[in-house]
Each structure stands twice: as C-alpha cells, then as structure tokens.
Amino acid sequence: MPQMQDIQAKLRDMILSLDLGPGERLSERWLEAKFKGSRTPVRAALIRLEAEGLVQRDGRNWTVAPIDLGEIEALAEFREPLETTAIRLACQRADAADIDALEALLDSCGPGAPREEWHRVGTEFHVALARLSGNPFIVKAMQDIMTRLARPRWLEVWTEPTRDQAWVEHRRMLDMIRRNRPDEAVREAVEHIRDTRDRLLRSLREDKRGLKARGFAVISR
Amino acid sequence: MPQMQDIQAKLRDMILSLDLGPGERLSERWLEAKFKGSRTPVRAALIRLEAEGLVQRDGRNWTVAPIDLGEIEALAEFREPLETTAIRLACQRADAADIDALEALLDSCGPGAPREEWHRVGTEFHVALARLSGNPFIVKAMQDIMTRLARPRWLEVWTEPTRDQAWVEHRRMLDMIRRNRPDEAVREAVEHIRDTRDRLLRSLREDKRGLKARGFAVISR
DNA sequence: GCGTCCATAGTGGGATACCAATATGGACTC
DNA sequence: GAGTCCATATTGGTATCCCACTATGGACGC
Numbered sequence: 001m002p003q004m005q006d007i008q009a010k011l012r013d014m015i016l017s018l019d020l021g022p023g024e025r026l027s028e029r030w031l032e033a034k035f036k037g038s039r040t041p042v043r044a045a046l047i048r049l050e051a052e053g054l055v056q057r058d059g060r061n062w063t064v065a066p067i068d069l070g071e072i073e074a075l076a077e078f079r080e081p082l083e084t085t086a087i088r089l090a091c092q093r094a095d096a097a098d099i100d101a102l103e104a105l106l107d108s109c110g111p112g113a114p115r116e117e118w119h120r121v122g123t124e125f126h127v128a129l130a131r132l133s134g135n136p137f138i139v140k141a142m143q144d145i146m147t148r149l150a151r152p153r154w155l156e157v158w159t160e161p162t163r164d165q166a167w168v169e170h171r172r173m174l175d176m177i178r179r180n181r182p183d184e185a186v187r188e189a190v191e192h193i194r195d196t197r198d199r200l201l202r203s204l205r206e207d208k209r210g211l212k213a214r215g216f217a218v219i220s221r
Numbered sequence: 222m223p224q225m226q227d228i229q230a231k232l233r234d235m236i237l238s239l240d241l242g243p244g245e246r247l248s249e250r251w252l253e254a255k256f257k258g259s260r261t262p263v264r265a266a267l268i269r270l271e272a273e274g275l276v277q278r279d280g281r282n283w284t285v286a287p288i289d290l291g292e293i294e295a296l297a298e299f300r301e302p303l304e305t306t307a308i309r310l311a312c313q314r315a316d317a318a319d320i321d322a323l324e325a326l327l328d329s330c331g332p333g334a335p336r337e338e339w340h341r342v343g344t345e346f347h348v349a350l351a352r353l354s355g356n357p358f359i360v361k362a363m364q365d366i367m368t369r370l371a372r373p374r375w376l377e378v379w380t381e382p383t384r385d386q387a388w389v390e391h392r393r394m395l396d397m398i399r400r401n402r403p404d405e406a407v408r409e410a411v412e413h414i415r416d417t418r419d420r421l422l423r424s425l426r427e428d429k430r431g432l433k434a435r436g437f438a439v440i441s442r
Numbered sequence: 443g444c445g446t447c448c449a450t451a452g453t454g455g456g457a458t459a460c461c462a463a464t465a466t467g468g469a470c471t472c
Numbered sequence: 473g474a475g476t477c478c479a480t481a482t483t484g485g486t487a488t489c490c491c492a493c494t495a496t497g498g499a500c501g502c
Binding site (some may be wrong): 027028029039043060061062 | 452453454455
C-alpha cells in the first residue's frame, strides 16, 4: 500500500470534510503522528495538496486553505468559458452512449439520497461533462475548480428547493447537449454557474458568524 | 539561499532549454550529485515540476516530459476560451497605464534582439495580458500553458517572417484592447492562437527526424 | 504592573541511513 | 551462439537525524 498517496488522500478528505478547519495550522510532526507515517511522505503529500489549493504556506508554516469568497467569484469567472467550451466540444464529440452515462449518473441520485451523494454526483457531473470535451486540460481545470468549490458547496445551507434547482439545471444542460443545441446548453450552463456562485456567496456571507465561531478562517474579499 | 527553489529553478531551466532532452530519464541520485544538494530538496523540486507538466512519472522513474503534438493541439483548444475571456475582462478592467506597460514590453524587443529575448517577451506578453483580467486562475492557467509551450516554441524553426507575424498579431490584439473593441481583439487572438498552433505543429512534424536524432521523445498524437 | 530579554521548545529544511523492488549484466546451460 | 537465470548494483520510498530559525513564555529589571 503506497503510503504517500494514502496520506495525501486521507489528508485531502479531512480538509474537504472540514474535519480540519479552514485556516488551521498543520505541522508536519502532527501529521506524521496522525497518519503513523514519517515526515517524508507527509511532506510529499503537502506539496501536492498545495498545488491543489487545499493547503497553503503561511510564512514557514503549513495551513489549511481558508474559505475565500473572492476565490469563489474568480472561480466562476474562470469556469464559465471553460465549461461552455466543454459543452460545445461535447456537442461535437460525445456520442449517445456518453450522454446516456451522464444521464444515468444524474438518475442515480433520487430525492431520498443522502446529502453526500448529491454532493458527489454534482461534482462528478461537471467533471464527466468536461471529460466529454476530450480535452485533458479542460478536465484537469474542472477537477481543480470542483475541488476548490467542494468546501463552500458543503457549507452551503442545504434546502430541497436549491438542491432541486441545481438538479433541474443539470438536466436541462444535458438535454440540450443531447439534442445538439449548444447555444441553449451554454445558456443553461452560464445561468447555472452564476446561480451557484450567488447561492454559495449568499449562504456563506449569511453564515459568516457561524463559520468564525467554528474557528474557520474566512476571507471576505 | 533556499536550496529547493534553487534546484527547482535550475532543473526547470535545464528542461526548458532542452539541456535535458524530452523523454530523458532523471534519477534522484544523479540530480542530487548534479546540484550538490541532497535528495530531499531534489524530490520536492521534482514533485513541483511534475505539477508544471515538465517532469513525469514513468513507472517508478522520473522522466523529462516528452514533446507531445497532441498536447499542443489540446493546449490551443484550452487556451482559446481563456485568452479571449482574459481579453474581454481586460477591456473592462485595464486602464491606459496597464496597456502602455504592455506596449512597452513589446517595444522592448526590436529587430536586432536575440532570439531568447523574443521568446521571453512573447511568453511574458500573454501572461501579462492574462494578468489584466484580474483573475488569478486565468493568470495561473496562462502561465501553465506558456510553460508547456516553451519547448515547442523554442524548437520551432526560426525565421524572421514568422517572428514578425507573431509580433504584428500581438500589436493588433493590444491595439484593439486599447480602443476597447473586444470582439475584434478576440478575433485577432483566436487567429494568433491558431496560427501559432499550426506553425508549431508543422515545424515539429517536419523536423521530427531531427528531434529523434537528438534523442528527444516525441509523441505524434 | 509593564516591558524587555533570554532560555527553550518546536518548526520546517536538509542530509543521511535503510529497505524493498527492479533493472542489469555476466556466467552458465543447452 | 542464444537463451536463461541469478548475484549485484541502483533505484525510488521511507524513516530518522541534525540544524538554523522562530515563536513562546516566564523571569527579571524598572
């Protein structure tokens, strides 16, 4: 069992699940004890997680990346041209089976499913859609984006109407791709991206007090 | 003197300058001797350069990333929406001083300048343009793109007409941004990106024999 | 009390030691 | 001579060690 990848995966999970709070300091020694490995693989994992944006240097120290509202805006701006490009390419390149698979992914998450499932499927939908573009850089960028959005999405106040709205938006995007109507699919996507951004920002801003109470570092802008 | 960053920078330079051939195997021990450091900083540098796409794992080994013609196509596809978005944002956000600075950058490279200068200025132009978007993710992506394109650009057969063509295209893009005509600037950019892609692909394909003779790994597609 | 200063504990960066896995090369067999 | 097999060198992965630096906190002087 490769130790480094194991540590990297576990640490990533701890960060994404907010088991380690945003802004929290990480010492290599603490992590080495926590994972019962040595500092070498811990350091390798930290370097890689730094590239993912989940961990940062704060002077000489390692810290869990804070929640950054400005980053959420910048990500939406970055994501819009990428996801719309992915959609246009998918319209040209994806076959019916690809689209059926995506549909099945959406279907796999019904009203009774736990929140973790919705979260996972939502992420995977966008990455899989990017994959239909056939462009590895778009896929990589989308993975990166979804990783960085994972904690805000998880922290978002969770209501059925918003969940269903996102679900409907996903459906509509996919539908328009299936019918090979890229312009309309793109319009849906842009709307979805902006809706998501606004939802996340509003939710986080409203709960900023609660987040700080949990010791989470939040950068307002 | 920070050892790790030093090693990373030197190794990056050796790769980008083709001092280390594409596809060449890198052993940590050899690098440690080469840089008179120990394996710890060498490893940290390798991990970071892996994220930059300059170094890869080949099984358990490290290798210099090969020249990949498919990657050049994918990069152009990835770059188009990003650079056009950067231009539109720059039109909204950049002030005259920003644009003057970019113009000065282009002016800094006259007909008599050495090839290294043209190369550096060409790279910096696109990154600086991305910076005018104000979006750190676009900047980061553009840096990444230019890094990956650096070796193909360097290997391109070098003629004054092609050099001047790129120079004219840069000028026109900047001009249209200054006049706040984003659509035309975007049209120039798309043309420039496609021209560049075609030039690089043609040049590399024609010289593939020569590259292999130098021991360079080239992936055709 | 309030600064100031210094001993100390803890940190990340680097160097080194050890290990399992793998690649290598030469001897041996047929 | 060609193929096979095994001893050995070398590799990357991991575990420790050592060091310079720094943050901390308590004693001391005012």
